Amino acid sequence: MALKIPRALYDQLRQHGEATYPHECCGVLVGEFDEAGGKAVRTVVQCGNTRTDSPQNRYHISPSELVRIQREALLAGQDIVGFYHSHPDHPARWSSTDLDEAHWYGCSYVITSVEKGRAVLTNSFLLLEQEESKHLKDEKLEIIEQ
Amino acid sequence: MPIKVLIPTPLRPYAGKQSVIGVTAKTVGEAFSDLVALHPSLRKHLFSEDGKLRSFVNVYLNDEDIRYLNKDETAVKESDTITIVPSVAGG
Numbered sequence: 468m469a470l471k472i473p474r475a476l477y478d479q480l481r482q483h484g485e486a487t488y489p490h491e492c493c494g495v496l497v498g499e500f501d502e503a504g505g506k507a508v509r510t511v512v513q514c515g516n517t518r519t520d521s522p523q524n525r526y527h528i529s530p531s532e533l534v535r536i537q538r539e540a541l542l543a544g545q546d547i548v549g550f551y552h553s554h555p556d557h558p559a560r561w562s563s564t565d566l567d568e569a570h571w572y573g574c575s576y577v578i579t580s581v582e583k584g585r586a587v588l589t590n591s592f593l594l595l596e597q598e599e600s601k602h603l604k605d606e607k608l609e610i611i612e613q
Numbered sequence: 614m615p616i617k618v619l620i621p622t623p624l625r626p627y628a629g630k631q632s633v634i635g636v637t638a639k640t641v642g643e644a645f646s647d648l649v650a651l652h653p654s655l656r657k658h659l660f661s662e663d664g665k666l667r668s669f670v671n672v673y674l675n676d677e678d679i680r681y682l683n684k685d686e687t688a689v690k691e692s693d694t695i696t697i698v699p700s701v702a703g704g
Contacts (some may be wrong), residue, residue, distance in 0.1 A: 534673045
């Protein structure tokens with residue numbers, strides 16, 4: 468299982484992290500699930516970070532944005548398959564807050580480390596199980612060259 | 614025409630893998646009762662043990678958060694859409 472993403476969209480979400488540095492960026496990955504449990508990203512939707520109280524180390528996407536994105540995805544025959552955010556001057560690994568606040572099981576959580584304004588590493592993690600036993604597992608990020 | 618409930622990706626395994634489910638109700642609370650009656654395994658993913666909606670579950674009636682309407686008592690009518698969206702946040 469892997470998260471497949473075209474190079475242009477991969478670059479787009481990394482550039483979003485550079486643009487918002489030293490604040491965290493965030494957004495939604497829209498695409499399709501395949502029969503084997505893998506996912507293909509077709510669209511990257513940039514969102515605003517509503518955590519204006521602590522944007523350098525927290526992010527939150529407005530639920531009203533999620534409602535709109537989910538509705539438009541369904542109309543296009545697609546789904547929300549994951550989310551992304553950046554870690555300014557912090558490793559591209561999930562934090563305890565990331566796990567606590569993760570609730571979209573089966574979806575990918577992509578994290579980009581942005582050091583001194585430049586995107587460095589981008590990793591994907593898959594949220595598994597359910598609320599009481601949840602965990603984030605390393606997931607292969609497959610970049611599709613076009 | 615029933616009221617549409619949009620089911621987010623993580624809850625679909627508990628809702629017969631459906632993304633949209635039709636329910637019959639006059640309020641949001643009744644819509645959720647109907648939904649859980651149709652798919653009982655959804656209950657624990659939507660509600661805590663005290664029967665309240667889990668804190669990370671957002672419910673919208675069309676474009677409005679029901680917390681800012683009349684919560685469970687919010688009236689619904691045919692052609693309305695209820696959307697369930699778990700929160701997205703982190704550090």
